Amino acid sequence: MILEDLNGFLNFRPMFNVVGCYLVRQGHILMLKRHPDKPQGGLWCVPGGKIKHAESVGEAATREFKEETGCDLPQDLNCRIFCSLPEAVRYPGYDFLYFMLKVELPLNYDLNQIILNPAEHIEYSWVPLWDIMGQRQVLPLVPDEEECLRRLFKW
Secondary structure (H helix, E strand, O other): OEOOOHHHHHOOOEEEEEEEEEEEEOOEEEEEEEOOOOOOOOOEEOOEEEOOOOOOHHHHHHHHHHHHHOOOOOOOOOOEEEEOOOEEEEEOOEEEEEEEEEEEOOOOOOOOOOOOOOOOEEEEEEEEHHHHHOOOOOOOEOOOHHHHHHHHHOO
């Protein structure tokens, strides 16, 4: 649950930081289906994971994206990148800070170069944002993913 009121922050003690990579190309966002044996298995999410000690948000995003998709995040000037302020998130038993990194990919980015890490994810899809954000949600998402999309894309 993303915390929004002062009462929630009074006892907020983040145990770690997490980054999510929201890759967008021509109105489509990359979504990954979690391995059934993983927490929240079978649900869809963006690439991401825990930020290691002394690692920047950008470094963590680059590492996690490579680990989960086999691809490098584009480093050229044709790629627009935006990082949100961290969101305070509370799950049963732990709190964490969640950074959302939105990457607008250039038109020449090859959408078919993804090779999933089978221990992490079993499927991927470039999903139209309007399908995820509209009335007809096409994928079962991990908790709070829809809210994060709404905040990041100002829906």
